Amino acid sequence: MLLIRGGRVVDPSARRDEVGHLVLSEGKVKEFLAGEAPKNFPGRVIPAEGRWVTPGLIDMHVHLREPGYEWKEDILSGTRAAAAGGFTSVACMANTKPVNDHPEVTRFILDKARREGFANVFPVAAVTRGLEGKEMTDFTELAEAGAVAFSDDGKPVASALLMRRALEYVRPFGYLIMTHSEDPELAEGGAANEGWTARKLGIPGIPAAAEEIAIAREILLARQTDGRVHIQHVSTKMGVDLLRMAKRAGLGVTGETAPQYFTLTDAALEGYDTNAKMNPPLRGEEDRMAILEGILDGTIDAVACDHAPHEDYVKRCEFTTAANGIIGLQTSLPLTLALTAGGKVSPVRIVDLLSAAPARLLSLTGKGTLVAGSDADVTVIDPATEWEFRPEEVLSKSRNSPFLGWKLRGRAVVTICGGKIRHSCVPGVEADA
Ligand SMILES: [Zn+2]
Numbered sequence: 001m002l003l004i005r006g007g008r009v010v011d012p013s014a015r016r017d018e019v020g021h022l023v024l025s026e027g028k029v030k031e032f033l034a035g036e037a038p039k040n041f042p043g044r045v046i047p048a049e050g051r052w053v054t055p056g057l058i059d060m061h062v063h064l065r066e067p068g069y070e071w072k073e074d075i076l077s078g079t080r081a082a083a084a085g086g087f088t089s090v091a092c093m094a095n096t097k098p099v100n101d102h103p104e105v106t107r108f109i110l111d112k113a114r115r116e117g118f119a120n121v122f123p124v125a126a127v128t129r130g131l132e133g134k135e136m137t138d139f140t141e142l143a144e145a146g147a148v149a150f151s152d153d154g155k156p157v158a159s160a161l162l163m164r165r166a167l168e169y170v171r172p173f174g175y176l177i178m179t180h181s182e183d184p185e186l187a188e189g190g191a192a193n194e195g196w197t198a199r200k201l202g203i204p205g206i207p208a209a210a211e212e213i214a215i216a217r218e219i220l221l222a223r224q225t226d227g228r229v230h231i232q233h234v235s236t237k238m239g240v241d242l243l244r245m246a247k248r249a250g251l252g253v254t255g256e257t258a259p260q261y262f263t264l265t266d267a268a269l270e271g272y273d274t275n276a277k278m279n280p281p282l283r284g285e286e287d288r289m290a291i292l293e294g295i296l297d298g299t300i301d302a303v304a305c306d307h308a309p310h311e312d313y314v315k316r317c318e319f320t321t322a323a324n325g326i327i328g329l330q331t332s333l334p335l336t337l338a339l340t341a342g343g344k345v346s347p348v349r350i351v352d353l354l355s356a357a358p359a360r361l362l363s364l365t366g367k368g369t370l371v372a373g374s375d376a377d378v379t380v381i382d383p384a385t386e387w388e389f390r391p392e393e394v395l396s397k398s399r400n401s402p403f404l405g406w407k408l409r410g411r412a413v414v415t416i417c418g419g420k421i422r423h424s425c426v427p428g429v430e431a432d433a
Contacts, residue, residue, distance in 0.1 A: 001025050001043025002419065007053035007380060012352040013369035022053055024376040027419040031372050046414055046421075046429050048380050054351045055370050056088025056377030056417060058358035059329065061153070061178075061232055061256060061304035064090070064121070067108060068097025073309035073397050075109065076116045078329070081307075081395040083118040083422040085330040086412025088377035089367055090119055090307075091358075094126040095154035101126040101137045103145035110146045118422045119415075120377070122148040122362060127166050127177060133158045139170055148362045151178035153232055158184050160217055167227035176361065178230040181214035181239075182280070191320040193281040197266040203319055208236040208287070211280050215239050219246040219253050228252035230361060233306050235261045235280040237290035244299040254361055255294075256302040259335035260326060260402070262291045268402055274315045274322035276402045278308070295353065296344060302357040305332040309398035327396045330389065334408035337383055347383075355379075376419035380426075383410045 002024040009032060010017050021037050023030040059082065065073040082090050092109065094100035100109065106123045113121035125147035129135045131154065139150060150170070157163045157179065166177055187210040192198040194205025215231055219242060222229045234240060234255045246253040260278065265285050268276035276282055294300040308325025315322050336354060339345040359368025366375040389406050391399055415423040420432040 001041070002416070003038065003041045003043060003045045004048050004053050004378065004380060005037045005045055007048030007051045008347070009053045009370065010347045010351045011055060011370040012348050012356040013055070014371050017348050022370060022378065024378065024416065024419050027376050029370050029372055029374045029376055032370065046380065046426065050382070051413065052347060052381040052383055054379050054381060055355045055368050056415070057086045057333065057354045057379050058089040058364070058368055059087050059304050059307065059332065060091045060302060060358040060362055062090045062092050062307040062329065063095065063309065063325070064092040065309060066096065066112065067105065071397065072311055075112045075121060077395065077397045078307070078309070079113065079118040079121060081327070081329040083415045083417065084395050084412070086333045086379040086381060086415055087329060088119050088379065088415060088417040089122060089364065091122045091124050091148060091362060093124055093151060093153040095131060099126050099130050100124070100147070101129050103141050106142055106145040106147050119417055122364065124149045124151050124153070124178065126150065127152045127157055128162065131155045133162065136162065136166055136169065139175055140173065143173065143175055148364065149176040149178050151180065151232065153178065153180040156180050156182040156184055156214055160221065163218065164221050164225060167221055167225040167229060171225060171227045174363070176228060176230055178232050179214070179218050180232050181211055181218055183210045183213045186210035186213065191277065192269055193266045193283045195266065195284055197269055201269060201272065203269070206281050208238060208283065211236055212238040212242065215242050219251060222246070222251050222253050231255040233258050233261070233280055234291070234294070234300060235283050235287060237287045240290045240294035240299055244294065244297070247299060254301045255299070256304045257291050257294070257300050258304060258306045259328065259332050262288055262295065263335050263338070264402065272319045273402060274317070274319055275326060275400050277319065277322050277324055278306070278326055279324040295339065302361060303332065303336050303353040304358065305329060309396050310400045311398055315400050325400070327394070327398055327401050330393065330395065331401065331403045331408065333381065333412060334410045335403070337410035340383070376416060378416040379412050380414035381410060382413045385409070385411055387411060
């Protein structure tokens with residue numbers, strides 16, 4: 001039994017934002033108690049006065065690199081970084097080696113995560129075999145093995161016909177297809193957002209239209225098939241506008257963005273910092289503002305960090321040849337908490353973006369909520385503490401982050417997964433072995 005005492009309990013699923021106490025028992029949430037804290041509680045007590053108590057955070061877009069690229073990250077190190085960042089669940093993309101296009105790979109990831117994970121791992125399986133964009137995977141077989149969604153992330157599904165067939169196929173089963181929306185020909189050879197910064201630095205550009213054309217295509221195919229599609233890492237203004245239009249038209253389209261797209265612009269590339277190189281690339285200020293607007297008005301459903309670990313070797317090189325992507329699990333929460341400045345985004349909305357919405361989108365029952373009977377996945381957040389993201393703090397095997405050295409505000413002080421304390425920096429509250 002665990003008592004989380006005196007925190008500000010923020011639970012969008014129950015429309016709750018009030019001070020109280022949360023009791024966990026046998027891996028489940030037992031109850032919320034208002035008023036005086038229970039005396040002589042027969043179990044461990046976590047003091048949470050002045051802190052937020054939220055459903056365990058869920059990141060629906062990470063790369064854990066296992067199997068196949070364990071020198072970049074593995075399930076153990078990736079979920080340890082997740083727990084330290086406040087995440088109790090992550091959905092991992094299929095671009096491993098072998099690709100997660102076969103139930104054996106899905107089961108391998110799940111077994112490994114069950115044995116050594118610091119957080120729940122939900123595999124996302126590939127849409128096409130080998131991510132080659134040619135032949136559909138066996139969605140039913142993969143879902144039965146435990147895949148929660150399908151995406152070729154890292155690569156787009158270039159064929160509109162194949163995407164149409166995939167959307168039609170999954171519709172009766174209710175499986176979710178998520179898309180890395182990019183027109184491969186328009187993006188080819190590019191390494192930064194096409195615009196002033198790229199021109200000045202002499203880096204070949206990726207036009208915003210490469211992403212927007214693909215987003216428009218997914219929306220039109222969702223309409224054509226009466227299907228459901230989720231747009232990954234939306235990064236441009238027109239991308240947000242298209243998503244907004246699709247939602248107004250009542251189409252089954254949702255979208256996520258990543259903290260880097262509302263925190264940074266391509267100005268971060270000055271000095272050829274390859275830790276600011278990613279795909280989609282960091283965009284301009286107008287795009288960044290549009291992403292913020294999309295979060296404010298609900299167009300963007302979720303924040304997911306696209307945690308993409310890479311060793312120094314593939315980042316410490318010439319900009320155009322450097323690998324794409326950044327780690328994000330330990331900085332996603334503070335960067336998203338920054339949205340509360342000025343009172344524009346409420347704590348309830350923050351928790352929706354980082355927990356309740358991903359649970360809804362991936363149909364994770366018992367997650368993203370603190371109602372009685374749900375899983376005892378809880379994050380205790382100190383929203384005010386200031387800290388520096390130093391290299392020594394990094395729990396990933398890779399350190400490719402443009403936020404190293406940043407002063408951040410807010411962090412997860414206790415992360416509880418299935419009733420077990422997986423991370424704690426509260427004195428006197430030891431993590432479980
Ligand atoms: Zn992607």
